[in-house]
Amino acid sequence: MDGTLQALQNRLLASLPRDDMALLAPHLSVVNLERGRLLHDPGDKIDTVYFPHDGVISLMTLMESGAAIESATIGCEGALGLMAAVGPRQALSRAIVQTPCKAERISVHHIHEAWERSPALRDLVDRHTEALFGHAIQSVACNALHSVEARFARWLLTCHDRISSDRIALTQEFLADMLGVQRTTVTAVARGLQTKGIIRYRRGVVDIIDRHALEGVSCECYGVVRRTYERLLP
Amino acid sequence: MDGTLQALQNRLLASLPRDDMALLAPHLSVVNLERGRLLHDPGDKIDTVYFPHDGVISLMTLMESGAAIESATIGCEGALGLMAAVGPRQALSRAIVQTPCKAERISVHHIHEAWERSPALRDLVDRHTEALFGHAIQSVACNALHSVEARFARWLLTCHDRISSDRIALTQEFLADMLGVQRTTVTAVARGLQTKGIIRYRRGVVDIIDRHALEGVSCECYGVVRRTYERLLP
DNA sequence: CTCCATGCGTCGAGTTCTCGACAGTCTTTG
DNA sequence: CAAAGACTGTCGAGAACTCGACGCATGGAG
Numbered sequence: 325m326d327g328t329l330q331a332l333q334n335r336l337l338a339s340l341p342r343d344d345m346a347l348l349a350p351h352l353s354v355v356n357l358e359r360g361r362l363l364h365d366p367g368d369k370i371d372t373v374y375f376p377h378d379g380v381i382s383l384m385t386l387m388e389s390g391a392a393i394e395s396a397t398i399g400c401e402g403a404l405g406l407m408a409a410v411g412p413r414q415a416l417s418r419a420i421v422q423t424p425c426k427a428e429r430i431s432v433h434h435i436h437e438a439w440e441r442s443p444a445l446r447d448l449v450d451r452h453t454e455a456l457f458g459h460a461i462q463s464v465a466c467n468a469l470h471s472v473e474a475r476f477a478r479w480l481l482t483c484h485d486r487i488s489s490d491r492i493a494l495t496q497e498f499l500a501d502m503l504g505v506q507r508t509t510v511t512a513v514a515r516g517l518q519t520k521g522i523i524r525y526r527r528g529v530v531d532i533i534d535r536h537a538l539e540g541v542s543c544e545c546y547g548v549v550r551r552t553y554e555r556l557l558p
Numbered sequence: 559m560d561g562t563l564q565a566l567q568n569r570l571l572a573s574l575p576r577d578d579m580a581l582l583a584p585h586l587s588v589v590n591l592e593r594g595r596l597l598h599d600p601g602d603k604i605d606t607v608y609f610p611h612d613g614v615i616s617l618m619t620l621m622e623s624g625a626a627i628e629s630a631t632i633g634c635e636g637a638l639g640l641m642a643a644v645g646p647r648q649a650l651s652r653a654i655v656q657t658p659c660k661a662e663r664i665s666v667h668h669i670h671e672a673w674e675r676s677p678a679l680r681d682l683v684d685r686h687t688e689a690l691f692g693h694a695i696q697s698v699a700c701n702a703l704h705s706v707e708a709r710f711a712r713w714l715l716t717c718h719d720r721i722s723s724d725r726i727a728l729t730q731e732f733l734a735d736m737l738g739v740q741r742t743t744v745t746a747v748a749r750g751l752q753t754k755g756i757i758r759y760r761r762g763v764v765d766i767i768d769r770h771a772l773e774g775v776s777c778e779c780y781g782v783v784r785r786t787y788e789r790l791l792p
Numbered sequence: 793c794t795c796c797a798t799g800c801g802t803c804g805a806g807t808t809c810t811c812g813a814c815a816g817t818c819t820t821t822g
Numbered sequence: 823c824a825a826a827g828a829c830t831g832t833c834g835a836g837a838a839c840t841c842g843a844c845g846c847a848t849g850g851a852g
Binding site for chain 2: 798802803
């Protein structure tokens with residue numbers, strides 16, 4: 325239950341000054357989040373904040389049709405539910421665990437108390453919110469303008485940055501949902517990238533072979549979002 | 559320069575308690591924003607906040623290709639640049655005036671001072687940010703999943719809510735940019751809606767004939783975003 | 793009034809993606 | 823081992839949208 329004694333891979337927590345971190349530390353605990361776990365659905369009261377050390381959490385917008393499409397992702401550069409540190413919040417989206425995560429967990433109650441006392445934490449929350457908003461509006465444009473292949477590549481790159489491996493566990497069906505397209509389209513695109521030697525895949529596993537080439541296939545949105553985070557959360 | 563003597567159509571300002579409003583009022587001034595005016599571009603330091611009384615301001619994400627696609631809109635239910643009340647901010651998007659607006663204008667310096675003193679204003683800013691984020695993630699999904707016709711209808715409805723007229727001045731070319739599609743596609747969709755008696759248009763002007771039918775053509779995203787604003791900014 | 797810039801109509805080839813269907817293959821489980 | 827379930831491969835018809843091109847109408851400026 326004491327996060328300060330281990331390496332803090334979460335960059336948000338790592339950037340907090342010592343005294344501010346001391347307000348949070350007694351209430352943090354490390355949890356392992358297994359793949360596929362549902363953390364909240366739209367309308368749920370947010371009562372816990374997660375700071376991932378690794379792995380990916382997806383924010384998904386639910387549609388009436390039952391479709392659930394990814395609208396943003398959270399990794400070690402951010403936190404899930406952080407806006408609720410400011411005051412009570414209902415979730416706007418579904419949050420599910422994309423890849424197995426180790427994350428620091430804290431109750432909204434405790435982080436709100438720290439938020440009231442710590443200007444540094446308030447500032448961090450604000451900048452995180454801004455970065456997440458930037459992420460979202462870039463995705464609005466990306467989904468309107470860019471091909472499935474470019475978005476597929478962008479998704480792999482974003483995921484690759486957040487796990488310490490060239491191997492990503494994911495099925496094509498799952499990725500099709502994330503991107504909001506048909507599975508057959510994902511199959512076709514994946515085959516194309518494999519033929520070019522950029523990725524290799526089999527049943528539920530994708531290996532990234534040539535990351536540099538993947539960046540060439542991806543749209544600019546990958547870099548834009550990444551730079552937004554770096555500017556706002558150095 | 560005294561906004562308190564006239565009807566406050568901007569719902570954000572109208573919801574502020576009297577004492578909190580008194581902190582802002584001396585620094586507010588009404589401005590007329592003409593159609594097409596550029597208020598900021600990505601990277602610009604935000605130095606002014608606008609609270610529209612009517613009309614629409616569009617937030618547009620700029621791409622390397624030169625495309626500028628709409629990622630959110632601001633009307634009388636919100637404000638432009640409000641996140642900067644919390645602290646210095648760079649714009650993430652282009653903001654342009656979509657339809658002629660009357661808006662209250664205040665410098666970031668002055669609204670930040672009020673923000674420091676007024677818990678009600680701080681709360682308002684936070685809820686506005688949350689609503690705008692909800693708007694953005696809904697648009698992420700909408701652009702991935704919904705047809706141009708549905709998004710066209712959604713756009714008209716959103717605009718219609720914010721101007722006190724059934725007549726909207728806009729060219730098809732302009733709307734094509736907003737939606738991130740070809741003009742010829744907009745022409746085809748507009749013709750379809752006119753044939754059905756839902757809208758009528760000519761050179762740069764669209765009349766909404768049957769709003770109820772337009773809601774049927776639109777996707778659910780119109781209502782979802784609207785309800786998000788109503789919940790967070792009553 | 794004439795010119796001319798702007799905005800709309802249309803056409804057609806081509807690409808991307810959808811949607812449903814079914815077959816094949818791998819993995820897990822009983 | 824056998825059965826069931828999960829994942830990928832493929833196919834084909836069709837819808838949606840792109841992209842470039844060109845012509846026509848409208849309305850404002852000189």
